[in-house]
Amino acid sequence: MMTTILKEFKSTLEKKPYQRNWFSEHVFLIGDIHNHCNISYGHGSLKKAIKFANEQLDFFSVTGHFAWPDMEENKKNLSIPIDVINYHKKGFIKLSNHWEKYIQILKENNNDNCIAFPSIEFHSFDFGDYTIVSKKLNFTFQPLKQKHDSRLESLLNGDFDKNNILIFPHHIGYKQGYRGINWNTYNSSHSPVVEVLSMHGSSESEDSQIKYLHTMGPLNGKNTFLWAFMHDYRFGIIANTDHHNASPGSYKNGRTGIWAQSKTRDNIFNALYKKYTAAISGDPIEAMMFVNNYCIGEEIQDVLGNRQVDGYVVACDSLDKVELLQSGNIIETFKANTDSTPPSDIGRISFTFGWGEKDVKCDWNVNIQILNGTIQKVNTRFKGQDIVDPLDKSEDVNFIIPSLKQLNNKEVELSFSTTGNPTATTSSVQGISAEYQTNDNSKVILNISAIIDGEKINREYKYLVKDLKYNHTEYINGFVSPAIEISRFKNKNEYxxxxxxxxxxxxxxxxxxxxxxxxxxxLYLTPIWEK
Incomplete structure (x- = not known):
């Protein structure tokens, strides 16, 4: 399989045979290996989570809340609300009672297109929270049916089989002692990657655009990964949703990008251990960087001196900027070169669906086809209903699990449910980004079949691609009804x-x-280090 980067930058890579061969030997994959459903505390069934993952991921896990050894030790006089203690205890017991069923369902639904991994989560005030992922579906690390489970400390000391187990800290940005990372007990040789972005927020730095807004608190400066890199910690960076409503890969909540030799269980694990990784918020941006032909996650073995840096990006929407940092300092900012790069007949159109009145459900069935053009690629932007506090109730029980079916090289079908956005700053829309090859006669046609409060609505909209020079909007049933946004045509030289x-x-x-x-x-790309 030819990677998008190898295809888009073919002429450059012909002059860089090492990099060309590297891309020809690797594929870019998207996954989410830390998220939750109702197998412990959380919402939505495991089978729903698996279906959700299969629509937009190459690999995934659904994580069981496993244990919190120091929850009631209260070493630092932490006051934990009794309802928080109770729902954690109930969740741990629930996972323990259904462990065999959890493993069985993962085995039954595993497939080569979307590879499933079992995983569990330890909470800890002392160490911070950790996810433990098993390469094998036969995960023998079973819950203990007793109050105290001290195995996390053994795991952090390396007491596990690295060929079959991956452990990594997550939501590291909370203050140490409040379930944020403890850098004193973190060991990169045992935890080669760190989850740095999720629905909790981004832990890159205090200036990160994606803020910590969860009930657990704000971001602490010494608990950011740029702080760690500045203090000579070396690890790969990943993102996962940590979603609590059976929605692996939920758009805008965090996804892991990896460069693997192929889409197999072994090679996915190898890529994570090699740190060939990226942390991505939503769209599957494909990116790679080399320094003197050493790639991300590697240490440069050359003597100090001149360094040749080569970076490649194929995004899914217009690029704002790409920044290159050297030891934490921005040394150059790059922009898409739309002035000197001639326009292509290939570009992207985004289709977004939702809006309308709050709490009013709309079921959508959408057919999108292009005349006098062809589909090059389609990327989903499917979201699950966000659950910030685990005690909140899910309201999407009767929602359609989002799905995409590409019928041929001209036509796709979508189905999903939406409600009006819960606040003016919280999005619950669904959508896709489609890349097309077009000409002056290309036309996009949308056929909408929607049900709003039992009323069926049918609509058809047509647009000449050459007229999509700005966003177009449509309301399917009048003022404050559900609506559609069709983006302008974004030429390939923009992304x-x-x-x-x-x-x-x-x-x-x-x-x-x-x-x-x-x-x-x-997208945050794992660094390259001097030896």
Missing amino acids: CLEFHKQIIGEKNDWYYMRVFQKNGDI
Whole structure:
């Protein structure tokens, strides 16, 4: 399989045979290996979670809340509300009682298109929270049917089989002692990757655009991954949703990007251990960087001196900027070169559905086809209903699980449910981003079949692609009814970017790239370090 980067930057990579061969030997995959459903405390069934994952991920896990050894030890005189203690205890017991069924359902639903991994979560005031993922579906690390489970400390000390188990800390940004990471007990040789972005927020730095707004509190500066890199910690970075409503890969909540040799269980695990990883908020932005032909996650073995940095980005929407950092300092900002790069007949159109009155449900069946053009790629932007406090109740029990079916190279069908956005700053819309090859006669046709409070609505909308020079909106049943946004046609030169720069490398330097789309999606790429 040819990666998008290899296809888009073919002429450049012909002159860089090592990098060309590297891309030809790897595929870019998207996953979510830390999220929850009602197998412990959480909402939505495991089978719903599996169906949700299969619509937009290459690999996934659904995580069981497992244990919280120091929950009631109260070493720091922490006052924990009794209802918080109770729902955690009930969740741990629930997982323990249904452990065999959990494993059985994962086995029954595993497939080569979307590979399933079992996982569990330990909470800890002392160490911070950790996710434990099993490569094998036969996960023998079963819950203990007793009050205290001290196995997390053994895991952090490396007492596990690295060929079959991956452990990593998550929501690291909370203050140490309040379930944020404890850098004193973190060991990158045992935990090669760290979850740095999820529905909790981004823990890149205090200046991160995606803020910590969860009930557990704000971001603490010493608990950011840029702080850790500045203090010579070395690890790969990943993102997962940590969603609590059976929605692995929920758009805008966090996804892991990996460069694996192929989409197999072994190679996915190998890529995570090699730190060939990226933390992505939503759209599956494909990105890679080399320094003197060393790729992300690697240490440069060359003597200090001149460094050739090569970066490649294929995004899913217009790029805002790409930043190159050297040891925490921005040394250059790159923009998509739309002025000097000639327009292509290939570009993207985003289709977004939702809005309307709060709490009014709309079931959508949508057919989108292009005449005088062809589909190159379709990326989903499916969201699950956000649950911030686990004690909240899910309201999407009767919602359609979002699905996409590509019928041919001209036509896709979508089905999903929406309600009006719960607040003016909280999105509950659904959508896709489609890349098309077009010409002057290309036309996009949307056929909508929707049900709003039992009333069936049928609509058809047609647009010449050459007329999509700005966003178009449609209301399917009048004022404050559910609505549609069709984006302008965004030419390929707006979302593809490469850069090549020479710099001087110094002792303990590290090189880091981050990508910002104009729609707010971001990507953090694992650094490359000097030896």
